Amino acid sequence: MRRGDTEAFNELVDRYQSPLIGFVIGMCGDPAAAEDVVQDVFLRLLRGLPGYREQGRLKSYLFTLARNATLDLLRRRPHLSLDDRADGEEVWTRLQRDEPVAGNDPQRAIEQAQDRRRLDAALARLSDVQREVILMHHFGGLTFANISEITGVPLGTALARGHYGLRKLRGFLARPEAGKA
């Protein structure tokens, strides 16, 4: 993308906003804060474009910016917690207001919301480093080699975090109460 190209900037936002928002919400648990972080990421990219050398790794660069901004946010606002998220409650709110829900199948919508809630709770129980690897891999489609570069750890470490994180996640989903403090 060339500086001054507003259209290209909008296309870039269209392409990468969803993976970035998913990652940041997964890390901080606050959709409103995640929106701020992602806006900041895109503006940082715009400001940094003159120094950016296009190497086919724009996605990695964006995730690096998003990760740094999220870590800054969590340092500034340590009270943010994944358990505070409102995912799933939206369906109940809509039903109480007689508003339509996705697919026009309230039962299914509630089940999906409950699944998401359980998944969020399981993710929240992982360590931060395991969670960030899993979220980058899932939302960003980043390879473990990319993730090791972004997080600044050896490839073996990134793989171990992803491996044990995923297996723990599966265990938490199978036995939601297991291992809870």
Added chain:
Amino acid sequence: MSDTSECPRCVEQATLFVAGELGVFARARFVAHLRSCGECAAAVGELREARTALGALARSELSAAAREQLSASARRLLAEEPEQKPMVPGWRLVALGGTLATAVVAALVLRPPSPLPVTSWPGQSRPPAVATPAPDLLAWDPPGDLDRIAGAIQDLERPRFTLSPSLSTESFSSRDPALDEVRRRIERIRQRTNRLEPESL
């Protein structure tokens, strides 16, 4: 589960396998390994289950208000920055360089005969390139000049670096279409000269 595994392949290979990031041969080797390693087989099953479960994670997008705010900020930022001249892409520079190099070679080969002998590298200095337009080869063919030009072409075609035995000089030199064209025209002139000057002369 504990954060340790007995099998040395379990952590890295199983994770890369499930993520589809193993190369073809490594993947085949790991598949063969899976048949005999229960630990890796179990790990692969669990990793796949977890990845499937992650599919339930919500996909979010910026709200309309946030999107509008971002666009406004971007427009403001872009308006503040001075207009920059677009840079010439690298491939255009390479193409331009190639065209100029071909033009220089053609000018060198097609220039009129010079009192100085045509020399070649390495180890010898070359005469400066002449900027005068190249004359039509068919318009002049005094005896001796064709041989001189042919010699110059041979010198130009001589590789400037050592080629591996598998690459022949022929294949290297035949890549330049400009030289091929000159070679064809010289051949035509030679045929014409031979017709004009019988061998008995």
